[in-house]
Amino acid sequence: NAGVMQNPRHLVRRRGQEARLRCSPVKGHSHVYWYRQLPEEGLKFMVYLQKENIIDESGMPKERFSAEFPKEGPSILRIQQVVRGDSAAYFCASSETVNTEAFFGQGTRLTVV
Amino acid sequence: GENVGLHLPTLSVQEGDNSIINCAYSNSASDYFIWYKQESGKGPQFIIDIRSNMDKRQGQRVTVLLNKTVKHLSLQIAATQPGDSAVYFCAENPEVSGANSKLTFGKGITLSVRP
Numbered sequence: 001n002a003g004v005m006q007n008p009r010h011l012v013r014r015r016g017q018e019a020r021l022r023c024s025p026v027k028g029h030s031h032v033y034w035y036r037q038l039p040e041e042g043l044k045f046m047v048y049l050q051k052e053n054i055i056d057e058s059g060m061p062k063e064r065f066s067a068e069f070p071k072e073g074p075s076i077l078r079i080q081q082v083v084r085g086d087s088a089a090y091f092c093a094s095s096e097t098v099n100t101e102a103f104f105g106q107g108t109r110l111t112v113v
Numbered sequence: 114g115e116n117v118g119l120h121l122p123t124l125s126v127q128e129g130d131n132s133i134i135n136c137a138y139s140n141s142a143s144d145y146f147i148w149y150k151q152e153s154g155k156g157p158q159f160i161i162d163i164r165s166n167m168d169k170r171q172g173q174r175v176t177v178l179l180n181k182t183v184k185h186l187s188l189q190i191a192a193t194q195p196g197d198s199a200v201y202f203c204a205e206n207p208e209v210s211g212a213n214s215k216l217t218f219g220k221g222i223t224l225s226v227r228p
Binding site: 004058097100102103106 | 149154155156157159162202215
């Protein structure tokens with residue numbers, strides 16, 4: 001069984017460009033969570049999605065950030081007009097239900113230059 | 114504000130000894146707690162969880178203790194091995210809508226196992 005797959009593993013963007021981070025959940029999981037981790041920090045919740053619906057986006061910055069989890073295909077975290085402060089590791093997790101164990105992917109390390 | 118924090122940034126233990134990692138939380142409404150292990154360059158890996166209606170839960174070589182009176186969570190690792198070297202995070206869910214819906218993570222503590 002494949003776990004949570006995130007790609008790319010590493011992403012370099014220049015300031016002002018767009019970053020698209022992809023997350024394929026564990027097969028059969030319909031709940032997806034995105035977290036951001038700064039160096040030597042814990043993970044910070046960003047958004048919780050359940051197939052085609054955003055359930056909780058209280059951790060998402062109001063501007064430039066968006067997330068989707070379409071009926072078919074991976075979940076996408078999109079960051080428009082990236083700035084240096086967006087440099088971080090972005091982790092996706094998935095679970096079968098909201099109360100069962102969530103499995104994390106290996107993360108995408110975004111570097112903005 | 115509400116937060117989850119760890120007492121010490123690093124912990125060094127001798128191989129074979131027991132390790133105890135501590136975590137304090139301030140949200141008395143938290144209902145669900147999880148310990149994660151994160152190795153370098155990898156995502157967090159679930160270790161063990163506990164709900165607020167329990168005060169102790171055991172897994173394979175690991176035990177989680179929850180003291181709701183003082184809002185304290187600890188992870189005990191028996192017979193620590195080199196493979197246990199990693200950063201450990203405690204996380205809580207202050208929401209009632211679901212255990213995983215919105216986890217709040219602590220800053221992390223590095224466990225270093227001496228051979």
